[in-house]
Amino acid sequence: MAEMAALVKPGGVVALHEADWIAHLCDPALPEWDRLMQALVTYSKENGIDLYIGRRIARMLRAAGLNDIRLNPLVHVYEPDHSRRPIFLQFVHNLRDRIVERGLLSEPEFAECYSSLERHISDPNTFVMSHIFVQAWGRKANDEENCA
DSSP states (O other): HHHHHHSSSSSSSSEEEEEEEEOEEESOOHHHHHHHHHHHHHHHHTOOOOOTTTGHEEEHHHHHHHHEEEEEEEEBBBOOOTTTTTHHHHHHHHHHHHHHTSSOHHHHHHHHHHHHHHHHHHOOOOOOOEEEEEEEEEEEEOOOHHOO
């Protein structure tokens, strides 16, 4: 954040679009969803990936010296034909080997959770909601403001 703020000209804007996974869910609930989410969260923490950064970006913009901070939260419902409905499955599929290698799930457990969740979200009666996306932007003070 500090580097972005340093690169922007006075009066310029730093803008971000970040996710916060807190709201990503399906209903009815499915234990396999929870198990895969737990593996993703653990893997992410172990690798310095912040799945919940969306809630912190306004504070980070302020800490970088930006002002006029604005936020726009977005959440999507992924209907049965929506291309992003399986995004959670795509994320964990991409990490499958690493999740298994680290012992967060065994290969058979991963395969069972994955296939169960795949069936669950293909059911049109399953509600799938995205993570929260947070659009945030802040302005770097111009030279006149710095003198005030």
